[in-house]
Amino acid sequence: MTAEVNDVAIRAQGLSKSFGAVQAVRAAEFTVSRGEIFGLVGPDGAGKTTIMRMLAGVLRPDAGGILVDGVDVGAEAERAKLRLSYMPQRFGLYEDLTVAENIFFYGELFSVPRKERLARSTELLDAAGMSPFRRRLAGQLSGGMKQKLGLVCALIHTPQVLLLDEPTTGVDPVSRRDFWAILYNLRESGVTILLSTAYMDEAERCSRLALLHGGQIRYCDTPARLKQAMPGALFAIASPTPRALRTAVAGQPGVLGVLLMGDRVHVRVDDPARRLPELRDLLAGLGVPDGAILATEPGIEDVFVALLGQEAPT
Amino acid sequence: MNARRLFALAYKETLQIWRDPRSLAIALLMPLMQMAMLGYGVSLDIKHVPLCVYDQENSQQSRALVDRFVSSGWFSISRTLGRQAAIRDAMDRGECIAALVIPVDFSRQLATTGSASVQAIFDATDVNTTNIALGYAEGAVAQANAQIAAQWAAAHGIKPSLVGQVDLRPSTWFNETLDSRNFIIPGVVAVILALVGAQLTSLTISREWERGTMEQLISTPVTALEVMLGKLIPYFVIGLVDAGFCLVSAVYWFGVPFRGGIGTLFTTTALFIIVVLGIGYLISVRIRSQLGASQIALLVTMLPTTLLSGYTFPIDQMPAPIQALTLVVYPRYYVTILRAIFLKGSGLTDLWVPLLGLTVYAVAIIWLAARAFRKRLD
Numbered sequence: 001m002t003a004e005v006n007d008v009a010i011r012a013q014g015l016s017k018s019f020g021a022v023q024a025v026r027a028a029e030f031t032v033s034r035g036e037i038f039g040l041v042g043p044d045g046a047g048k049t050t051i052m053r054m055l056a057g058v059l060r061p062d063a064g065g066i067l068v069d070g071v072d073v074g075a076e077a078e079r080a081k082l083r084l085s086y087m088p089q090r091f092g093l094y095e096d097l098t099v100a101e102n103i104f105f106y107g108e109l110f111s112v113p114r115k116e117r118l119a120r121s122t123e124l125l126d127a128a129g130m131s132p133f134r135r136r137l138a139g140q141l142s143g144g145m146k147q148k149l150g151l152v153c154a155l156i157h158t159p160q161v162l163l164l165d166e167p168t169t170g171v172d173p174v175s176r177r178d179f180w181a182i183l184y185n186l187r188e189s190g191v192t193i194l195l196s197t198a199y200m201d202e203a204e205r206c207s208r209l210a211l212l213h214g215g216q217i218r219y220c221d222t223p224a225r226l227k228q229a230m231p232g233a234l235f236a237i238a239s240p241t242p243r244a245l246r247t248a249v250a251g252q253p254g255v256l257g258v259l260l261m262g263d264r265v266h267v268r269v270d271d272p273a274r275r276l277p278e279l280r281d282l283l284a285g286l287g288v289p290d291g292a293i294l295a296t297e298p299g300i301e302d303v304f305v306a307l308l309g310q311e312a313p314t
Numbered sequence: 315m316n317a318r319r320l321f322a323l324a325y326k327e328t329l330q331i332w333r334d335p336r337s338l339a340i341a342l343l344m345p346l347m348q349m350a351m352l353g354y355g356v357s358l359d360i361k362h363v364p365l366c367v368y369d370q371e372n373s374q375q376s377r378a379l380v381d382r383f384v385s386s387g388w389f390s391i392s393r394t395l396g397r398q399a400a401i402r403d404a405m406d407r408g409e410c411i412a413a414l415v416i417p418v419d420f421s422r423q424l425a426t427t428g429s430a431s432v433q434a435i436f437d438a439t440d441v442n443t444t445n446i447a448l449g450y451a452e453g454a455v456a457q458a459n460a461q462i463a464a465q466w467a468a469a470h471g472i473k474p475s476l477v478g479q480v481d482l483r484p485s486t487w488f489n490e491t492l493d494s495r496n497f498i499i500p501g502v503v504a505v506i507l508a509l510v511g512a513q514l515t516s517l518t519i520s521r522e523w524e525r526g527t528m529e530q531l532i533s534t535p536v537t538a539l540e541v542m543l544g545k546l547i548p549y550f551v552i553g554l555v556d557a558g559f560c561l562v563s564a565v566y567w568f569g570v571p572f573r574g575g576i577g578t579l580f581t582t583t584a585l586f587i588i589v590v591l592g593i594g595y596l597i598s599v600r601i602r603s604q605l606g607a608s609q610i611a612l613l614v615t616m617l618p619t620t621l622l623s624g625y626t627f628p629i630d631q632m633p634a635p636i637q638a639l640t641l642v643v644y645p646r647y648y649v650t651i652l653r654a655i656f657l658k659g660s661g662l663t664d665l666w667v668p669l670l671g672l673t674v675y676a677v678a679i680i681w682l683a684a685r686a687f688r689k690r691l692d
């Protein structure tokens with residue numbers, strides 16, 4: 001094995017999958033290096049779950065090859081499963097089993113030695129802030145707790161590759177913070193993480209992102225470079241009536257896109273030197289003060305909208 | 315095959331059964347209820363029992379009695395006979411299940427003494443039907459009596475209660491003691507085990523699909539064979555407990571004599587349980603909803619066990635093509651075996667033919683079940 005191959009945790013080549021007439025994934029190609037946190041971002045139905053399922057070896061691709069931790073998933077799915085953990089989008093643990101019973105079950109399925117299982121589950125439950133809930137039925141946990149339990153069960157056998165499908169959707173901010181603290185720790189220990197997310201702040205934390213649309217990977221790069229790739233420049237305008245402002249600005253010459261961000265409106269223009277005075281004039285006419293308009297750095301949400309040409313999820 | 319994974323699956327399944335009221339009810343309550351219900355005999359509403367009449371007198375009064383039988387709707391006259399010996403032939407040919415014989419001096423006896431006896435003969439091969447028909451005959455005679463008594467009392471000025479009236483003398487042919495229990499209870503046990511066994515396992519895989527736990531389960535290195543065995547082991551234990559309950563109550567509750575050996579009973583029962591659990595599991599793998607799976611399991615076990623196992627309808631009384639069909643119906647073998655163990659005290663060697671049938675079935679079902687489950691979403 002060459003050093004380059006050793007460094008690759010996940011490689012997908014020409015991955016395709018159709019359900020009847022629906023092409024869920026079309027010729028997806030990407031490579032994830034060891035220790036990366038790789039994000040899949042895209043609107044509903046973009047094909048995120050389908051890609052994850054194929055990587056996890058539970059769905060057979062129509063075409064294409066997958067390598068996970070050096071194992072060909074198409075040929076040796078069962079061997080690949082020893083090295084990875086997959087947390088499905090829908091809660092996949094047993095609600096009629098307690099926290100401890102679920103952990104025991106998944107530990108045993110991966111033949112984790114007893115001592116190691118006990119030590120690891122103590123450590124993971126502590127990190128997740130869930131130690132007091134060992135005897136609680138999984139079905140009686142809050143949404144955030146459930147997801148953290150899912151992560152604990154996924155990590156009980158120390159996988160090399162972790163696949164998380166929208167792990168923090170519907171999770172409260174405190175649990176999300178715990179969750180990400182665990183993920184960063186894992187990355188330190190060399191675990192590769194591939195996750196899909198609907199949250200733009202989470203996408204920003206990934207080392208690299210794949211922007212998915214209509215089953216195709218449109219862009220794949222670091223968040224910083226994706227921002228650079230965004231055409232035009234961005235101004236943020238604060239306004240007490242952002243919706244009205246959005247309507248007024250949209251359709252002006254040189255305006256490429258307008259995005260509502262809370263009480264501000266992000267306006268993307270082709271040529272900032274030329275368009276700023278024009279915008280100022282327009283705003284003056286609307287009674288918006290001069291200081292309300294500022295040049296701003298794009299967030300990943302702006303990039304998402306600019307590159308995929310549509311509203312981001314959330 | 316990995317022993318730890320197998321144990322983990324069996325343990326998990328046991329916990330789930332223990333915490334699922336529906337599974338618990340099927341495992342523990344259903345055998346009790348079914349045993350009570352089926353054991354005490356299903357009362358079928360039978361109409362138009364074919365009746366042969368040998369009316370030796372053919373008087374107005376004898377014809378009035380026959381009319382009572384027919385007008386109730388319970389009987390319909392299939393033939394009128396001219397001699398006693400014809401009854402046997404008619405029954406052999408299946409032309410009638412009951413025969414009514416009215417003596418030549420019927421109306422004279424009634425007129426002089428106020429009472430007369432008639433004979434009713436039943437083909438008791440099918441004990442259930444016989445019991446019901448017997449009840450109908452008694453009802454018809456009672457109605458006739460009420461009328462005769464009223465007429466007689468009016469004519470003689472005596473209170474009707476003092477009149478002796480028509481006396482029905484029933485006799486049964488082909489199964490003289492009419493002891494159906496010994497025959498039916500072993501069949502009931504087979505029906506219950508088939509129902510309960512297939513119901514329980516029909517839920518086991520479909521439950522994982524329905525609750526969304528399957529996707530994560532199949533992303534682990536667990537093998538399909540481990541899933542099958544790990545899930546079937548707890549149900550096998552439950553099946554044995556249920557079988558123990560049914561068989562013990564057959565002996566101590568319903569008083570069926572037990573003449574065979576425990577070892578023979580255990581071996582054959584275990585084999586039968588494997589077959590029914592395997593069938594339920596196969597259905598569960600194919601149908602991804604619990605409700606659908608349990609309904610199909612009900613259909614697949616209920617129809618053959620109640621209709622074709624010979625539990626109520628004797629196999630040798632069925633038309634030849636149906637008899638041939640029963641050969642592929644697994645409960646048939648177990649019903650035959652149970653009856654032989656209970657009533658004749660047969661051992662494994664006496665029973666090699668049905669035992670072979672059951673074994674072939676068990677091996678085939680388990681083979682199919684082991685191959686049916688795929689660790690794939692599509």
Ligand SMILES: Nc1ncnc2c1ncn2[C@@H]1O[C@H](COP(=O)(O)OP(=O)(O)OP(=O)(O)O)[C@@H](O)[C@H]1O
Pocket residue numbers: 019022023024042043044045046047048049050051089
């Ligand atoms: N089992 C299936 N049968 C039929 N169509 C499917 C199946 N799974 C996915 N699809 C279709 O494939 C497309 C991609 O679905 P997928 O679940 O991968 O999207 P997603 O990006 O995960 O969306 P979401 O954000 O809603 O989870 C959708 O159009 C979906 O309807």
Ligand SMILES: [Mg+2]
Pocket residue numbers: 048049050089165
């Ligand atoms: Mg999805």
